Amino acid sequence: MNIIMICVGVVVGLLIGIVLANTLLKKSLEKKSQQVLKDAEAEGEVLKKEKILQAKEKFLQLKTEHEKVINEKNNHLQVAENRIKQKEQSVSQKMEELQRKQNEATSLKENLAAQLEIVSKKQSELEKSHKKQVEQLEVIAGLSKEDARNQLVEALKAEAKTQAMAHIKDIAEEAKLTASKEAKKIVIQTIQRVATEHAVENSVSVFNIESDEMKGRIIGREGRNIRALEAATGIEIIVDDTPEAIILSGFDPVRREIARLSLHALVTDGRIHPARIEEVVEKTKKQIEEEIIEIGKRTTIDLGIHGLAPELIRMVGRMKYRSSYGQNLLQHSREVANLCAIMATELGLNVKMAKRAGLLHDIGKVPDDQPEVPHAILGMKLAEKFKEHPDVCNAIGAHHDEVEMTSLISPIVQVCDAISGSRPGARREIAESYIKRLKDLEALALGYPGVLKTYAIQAGRELRVLVESEKISDKEAETLSFDISQKIQTEMTYPGQVKITVIRETRAVNYAK
Helix, strand or coil: CHHHHHHHHHHHHHHHHHHHHHHHHHHHHHHHHHHHHHHHHHHHHHHHHHHHHHHHHHHHHHHHHHHHHHHHHHHHHHHHHHHHHHHHHHHHHHHHHHHHHHHHHHHHHHHHHHHHHHHHHHHHHHHHHHHHHHHHHHHHHCCCHHHHHHHHHHHHHHHHHHHHHHHHHHHHHHHHHHHHHHHHHHHHHHHHCCCCCCCECCCEEEEECCCCHHHHHHHCHHHHHHHHHHHHHCCEEECCCCCCEEEEECCCHHHHHHHHHHHHHHHHHCCCCHHHHHHHHHHHHHHHHHHHHHHHHHHHHHHCCCCCCHHHHHHHHHHHHCEECCEEHHHHHHHHHHHHHHHHHHHCCCHHHHHHHHHHCCHHHCCCCCCCCCHHHHHHHHHHHCCCCHHHHHHHHHCCCCCCCCCCHHHHHHHHHHHHHHCCCCCCCCHHHHHHHHHHHHHHHHCCCCEEEEEEECCCCEEEEEECCCCCCHHHHHHHHHHHHHHHHHHCCCCCCCEEEEEECCCCCCCCC
16 A cells, blocks of 8 residues: 555656646747747848848939930930931922922923924924925926935935845855854765765666677577567667677666576576576576665664664665666665764764664665655655654655655755765766756846856856946846845756856957057
């Protein structure tokens, strides 16, 4: 029991101690909190004073900046007001100047109207005076106004024509020196770089035999052998007194070659009779046909032309046995192909296509049938039939101007054909047509007034025109030369070009007796 009382007493003592301790701690905390509050209030008062000072300084700074801005704006406004005042003064001066000019213009207009009225009166008086003078001049000259005007117009026309001809001559000379320089160079280089053999084909071939005894065997009994040979070949065989020679006459060179080779085989073999003749001729025809194809292939290979249709290759081979004005057609076509290639190279065009068109340009001269159409048109249709390029077809059809040229290769083929055909020695011309052309050339120039004599020289390449010096002046001589050249160009057909030389001279003749 005592122990319990002791424990209770201890617990009560502890509780009292705890209560006292809490009370003391509470009082200590209250003192500390009051001290903290006092410190905080003091610190807040200090901060407040600092912030008030900072705000005052900021306010003073802003006030200073604001006053500065206001002063600047006031200065700008003052400058603007000064400018406006200056502009107002300038506008006022201009208005005064404009008013003064308007007043001057009004007075000037009034003066001008008065002067115009005076001029109008003087002009009417001048017209009346001019009319009277014209009437007096018409009476004195015996010409009306219209007649005098017509005479003046004709005189001016003649003078203008003379001046125009001189101007045309100057332009032509300048063009010759500039525009045609490169063209001449290309043509000359093209001609110089091509050298071909020239063979002249006739309508007659000569077959040589060892002795005249063979003539009788060729003729045969009652002429049966020669008749069989003529019937098989279509060639006329002339056996005359020509020693050791038999003449084969025919227009078709292929048939003539077949007859020549057949005769050679018959004479070499020695068996000459109608059956043998037919056999040999048939065999020779096959050989010639194979040779024609081989010639066509070799020609295309030599020229570097590929992809031609077999029928076109055969026609190229047949060109060997055709001639145009004495010029071998195959040689001519090869020459034109080479010329076209060189000229296309110089001009930067398609060389292969130009060479192809040059080779095929006369293909219309060698078909098996001969329709009544120009060879250029026929050749163009054949090329179109065998799917040649449109530019090649156009060049074939246009090289004699039968159709319009649509590509740059066409004029090249035309020019190269003229170069190959019209150069000296390339072709032979029938004497009658040659003489007729010369006469027509001379007669054309004789038709002009003042022309005394005309002479066609240099195989028709130059025309000399002698004129009467009393009727033709130097200027008119130039005009006459130009007119004759234009008329020849439009009315005549001729190879190459024709030079027209007009000669005007004065001669004084006396005799010493």
